[in-house]
Amino acid sequence: MSAAWRWIRHHAIVFYAALAVAYMLIPVAVIAVFSFNDPEGKFNYSWSGFTTEHWENAFAIADLNDALLVSLELAALSTAISVALGTLIALALVRHEFFGRRTANFLIVIPMATPEVVIGAALLSMFLIYGLALGFTTLLIAHVMFSISFVVVVVRSRLIGFDRSLEEAARDLGATPLTTFRTVTLPLLTPGLIGAGLLAFALSIDDFVISNFNSGTTVTFPLWVYGAAQRGIPVQVYVIATMLFALTVAAMAFTIWQQRRAERLAAVQPETGESGLPALASGGQPVADTRA
Amino acid sequence: MGPGLLWLVLFFVVPLYFMGRLALESGTLETGFRFTWEWSNFTDGISLYEEQLIRSFLYAGAATAIALLIAYPLAYAIAFRAGRWKNALLFAVVAPFFTTYLIRTIGWQTILSDDSPVVSVMQAVGLLSDGGRLLATPGAVIAGLTYNFLPFMILPLYASLERIDESLIEAAKDLYSSSRAAFWRVTLPLSAPGIVAGTLLTFIPVAGDYINAEFLGSSNQAMVGNAIQSLYLELRDFPTAAALSFTVMAVILALVVVYIRFAGSEALMGEETEEAR
Numbered sequence: 001m002s003a004a005w006r007w008i009r010h011h012a013i014v015f016y017a018a019l020a021v022a023y024m025l026i027p028v029a030v031i032a033v034f035s036f037n038d039p040e041g042k043f044n045y046s047w048s049g050f051t052t053e054h055w056e057n058a059f060a061i062a063d064l065n066d067a068l069l070v071s072l073e074l075a076a077l078s079t080a081i082s083v084a085l086g087t088l089i090a091l092a093l094v095r096h097e098f099f100g101r102r103t104a105n106f107l108i109v110i111p112m113a114t115p116e117v118v119i120g121a122a123l124l125s126m127f128l129i130y131g132l133a134l135g136f137t138t139l140l141i142a143h144v145m146f147s148i149s150f151v152v153v154v155v156r157s158r159l160i161g162f163d164r165s166l167e168e169a170a171r172d173l174g175a176t177p178l179t180t181f182r183t184v185t186l187p188l189l190t191p192g193l194i195g196a197g198l199l200a201f202a203l204s205i206d207d208f209v210i211s212n213f214n215s216g217t218t219v220t221f222p223l224w225v226y227g228a229a230q231r232g233i234p235v236q237v238y239v240i241a242t243m244l245f246a247l248t249v250a251a252m253a254f255t256i257w258q259q260r261r262a263e264r265l266a267a268v269q270p271e272t273g274e275s276g277l278p279a280l281a282s283g284g285q286p287v288a289d290t291r292a
Numbered sequence: 293m294g295p296g297l298l299w300l301v302l303f304f305v306v307p308l309y310f311m312g313r314l315a316l317e318s319g320t321l322e323t324g325f326r327f328t329w330e331w332s333n334f335t336d337g338i339s340l341y342e343e344q345l346i347r348s349f350l351y352a353g354a355a356t357a358i359a360l361l362i363a364y365p366l367a368y369a370i371a372f373r374a375g376r377w378k379n380a381l382l383f384a385v386v387a388p389f390f391t392t393y394l395i396r397t398i399g400w401q402t403i404l405s406d407d408s409p410v411v412s413v414m415q416a417v418g419l420l421s422d423g424g425r426l427l428a429t430p431g432a433v434i435a436g437l438t439y440n441f442l443p444f445m446i447l448p449l450y451a452s453l454e455r456i457d458e459s460l461i462e463a464a465k466d467l468y469s470s471s472r473a474a475f476w477r478v479t480l481p482l483s484a485p486g487i488v489a490g491t492l493l494t495f496i497p498v499a500g501d502y503i504n505a506e507f508l509g510s511s512n513q514a515m516v517g518n519a520i521q522s523l524y525l526e527l528r529d530f531p532t533a534a535a536l537s538f539t540v541m542a543v544i545l546a547l548v549v550v551y552i553r554f555a556g557s558e559a560l561m562g563e564e565t566e567e568a569r
Binding site: 013014016017020021023024025026027028030031034044045046085086088089104107108110111112113114115116117118119121122123124125126128129141142144145148149152202205206208209212213221222225226229233237238241244245248249252253256 | 294295296297299300301303304305306307308310311313314362365366368369370373374379381383384385386387388390391392393394395396397398399400401402403405407408439442492493496497499500501502503507517520521524525530533534537540541544548
């Protein structure tokens with residue numbers, strides 16, 4: 001009896017963790033299940049029968065498809081721009097001592113520590129005063145802005161564990177700085193860049209609050225869902241959400257696998273360890289930095 | 293690095309300046325707005341939306357505290373007890389948050405809705421009165437907020453727990469500390485930076501959120517975010533809206549500064565030990 005009790009006590013935290021993970025997956029599971037629902041009215045809230053009809057006609061709503069395309073285009077563009085800009089900042093912050101470095105660090109952290117509603121409102125205030133027409137451009141400006149900080153954090157954590165002797169070796173062997181960057185620095189940074197890119201893409205495609213302030217008449221996927229919520233959300237939204245979820249999970253799994261392979265091949269030891277996830281986890285670090 | 297920082301200055305710092313200016317303008321949409329140092333926007337905005345302001349910070353405090361209680365044991369289990377399941381567990385924790393935020397909240401709306409099985413079971417066992425609801429209660433909104441911002445708590449906690457040198461905990465036990473004392477006097481203080489980062493990263497976005505209040509609450513659970521969005525986008529009273537946004541930001545900043553002063557010494561101690569290592 002006491003042995004059993006000790007075993008339970010010893011493993012209590014593991015049971016707890018399993019429960020907590022289940023709790024976190026519940027809403028996603030509900031969405032996936034209800035994508036097979038055959039609702040009687042306009043509202044997809046109660047189960048009334050199984051059908052694959054909505055999966056077969058996933059892209060039957062023209063407006064929704066348009067919104068999805070706008071979201072994908074916006075996410076792709078803002079990811080490309082923010083990864084490029086953010087990587088440059090991260091390189092400068094990690095590798096160079098310069099005047100205003102603390103201010104630059106502060107400038108990176110503060111947008112992540114500002115409620116979205118304030119960022120959205122501030123951007124709208126500026127666009128209103130300038131009389132700028134709201135639309136795709138203003139959305140792109142906003143999305144790049146809130147993605148940059150996250151890109152910097154992820155790429156920086158990768159750079160900190162970077163073995164610079166590899167670059168020196170390349171230089172010693174006669175490579176020009178540009179060749180060194182292209183053939184040594186960039187390939188070693190790639191997992192970090194992919195991680196940062198995925199995060200920026202996810203942030204952009206998911207954003208509702210800031211977009212709602214700065215979209216004008218342009219409609220993204222989350223904005224369309226929000227607009228549809230009052231009238232009753234079509235089941236297709238559940239289907240597309242489930243697809244997006246499956247796709248991002250697959251992309252993440254692929255990145256982690258790729259990263260592990262790259263690490264094995266290069267035999268480089270990044271400080272964050274085996275997976276891409278700790279790099280995301282270090283999102284907490286910059287806030288702690290401001291205190292130092 | 294120039295262009296990136298320039299982007300942040302142009303589209304983060306400058307907009308804040310314009311929001312500050314807008315907050316001090318007077319006029320209406322029809323007559324146009326003029327800059328007149330209209331400080332009354334602040335006092336009017338605060339007194340009109342006092343209830344939503346206070347509610348936002350109360351809900352944010354509650355959601356942050358609950359998230360910490362849920363996340364700490366989970367992060368601890370992943371960091372120290374998961375073994376080869378570590379990555380899979382981290383993955384399972386982060387994955388749900390790659391579904392659109394709105395959709396996750398709609399998922400909760402479905403779970404808590406009046407004709408969901410959860411409500412009927414709770415009514416049957418007497419946890420909820422007949423005709424009692426889960427939706428449109430403060431509990432539903434706080435639960436939604438807690439859920440939606442949980443990764444912001446889990447990830448920094450995990451990051452700081454994972455970095456702890458386990459030999460320190462073993463040393464405590466070798467010196468006859470009980471497991472419990474070793475946790476309270478070694479593990480917990482060493483994870484303080486994670487706690488500080490996690491609570492800040494949760495509290496700040498929650499205080500400004502309005503999606504949960506809108507989908508899981510009623511007008512009785514409206515938060516300041518709801519007020520700001522309707523002032524900007526529906527009522528088009530830009531000066532009051534800007535003043536209210538500024539107030540939210542100022543209150544958050546003040547709370548963060550006080551909190552860091554208060555929590556700082558402990559958190560810094562954790563960092564010092566790490567450096568000494």
